[in-house]
Amino acid sequence: MKYSMLLAALLSASTIMAANEMAQPEVITTTQPSMMQVSDSKKEYLLTEKKDVRISVTGQGVAPMNTVSPAQAYALAKRAAVADAYRLIAEKIKGVRVDGQDLVKNMMVQRSTVRTSVDAMVRNANIIETTFKDGLCEIEMEIMLSHSQFAH
Amino acid sequence: MRNRDGNYAFSLSICSLILTNSLVLDASEYLISYRYTVQDAILYSEKLQVAHAMKKCEGKAQKPLILESYADNDLQKTLLANSNEFIDYIHTLGLHVRHRSLTTDFQNKSTTVLTLKTTCFKVDFNDNSAIIAPIK
Structure with a gap:
């Protein structure tokens, strides 16, 4: 009797934990793209019917030198930061094409070239927070991915 | 002497042609495209293009945006x-991202282009506002 009650309590606790896990979307946060790729290789995020994935990125943009007012500088830097955030989201969802070329002559590297490219369509991305300090604008942006968006 | 009544039929046909065209070309539909380029984290260029639709767009009007309009039914001015409001709204519709970066001997150059492909919008001008909705 004592063991059966203990088993029942354990089962109910595990059910509650599983329900909590299903309710919260998985979060992926990105600030530095190069560091992100290293950390992501350790864990694979899967989009399932019961679990949404939230991708959060921080884009950075700089104001040009020849602005006429701080307001213009802010507006231009913000636009650049939004583009950077969109690019990070596209990299996360669709992936990056990487082409590398090294020229070696007489056992020495003469020239090293790496080309990366991303092409994607991003919709329903939301700006969470915007900061502007010392000419640098940072935008935190997130996008929710659900299974139904891709199940066609 | 030339008969003045002879021009009546011609004038009538011109008027009917104009009337037919004005009915066929729905004046409240516009084609809008938007593109901006960021080079090395700095905004490089931005282009918003607006034109009247020359033929009727197919589809239903989606989520509308209401803007203040003081210009006399001029969408470009509005x-x-x-x-700022309109560009934020465009972002919610979805933008195509095209990014290229080149790293040569550890020096990086990058270009990111965000594009709203040419989209048909239904525009209704009221007294002091304009209601804009994409047609999909």
Whole structure:
């Protein structure tokens, strides 16, 4: 009797934990793209019917030198930061094409070239927070991915 | 002497042609495209293009945006006056991202282009406002 009650309590606790896990979307946060790729290789995020994935990125943009007012500088830097955030989201969802070329002559590297490219369509991305300090604008942006968006 | 009544049929046909065209070309539909380029984290260029639709767009009007409009039914002026709101709205519709970066001997150059492909919008001008909705 004592063991059966203990088993029942354990089962109910595990059910509650599983329900909590299903309710919260998985979060992926990105600030530095190069560091992100290293950390992501350790864990694979899967989009399932019961679990949404939230991708959060921080884009950075700089104001040009020849602005006429701080307001213009802010507006231009913000636009650049939004583009950077969109690019990070596209990299996360669709992936990056990487082409590398090294020229070696007489056992020495003469020239090293790496080309990366991303092409994607991003919709329903939301700006969470915007900061502007010392000419640098940072935008935190997130996008929710659900299974139904891709199940066609 | 030339008969003045002879021009009546010609004038009538011209008028009917104009009337037919004005009915066929729905004046409240516009084609809008938007593109901006960021080079090395700095905004390089931005272009918003607006044109009347020459033929009727197919589809239903989606989520609308209401803008203040003081220009006399001029969409271009209305969008320029409310550019921040409109560009934020465009972002919610979805943009195509095209990014290229080149790293040569550890020096990086990058270009990111965000594009709203040419989209048909239904525009209704009221007294002091314009209601803009994409047609999909």
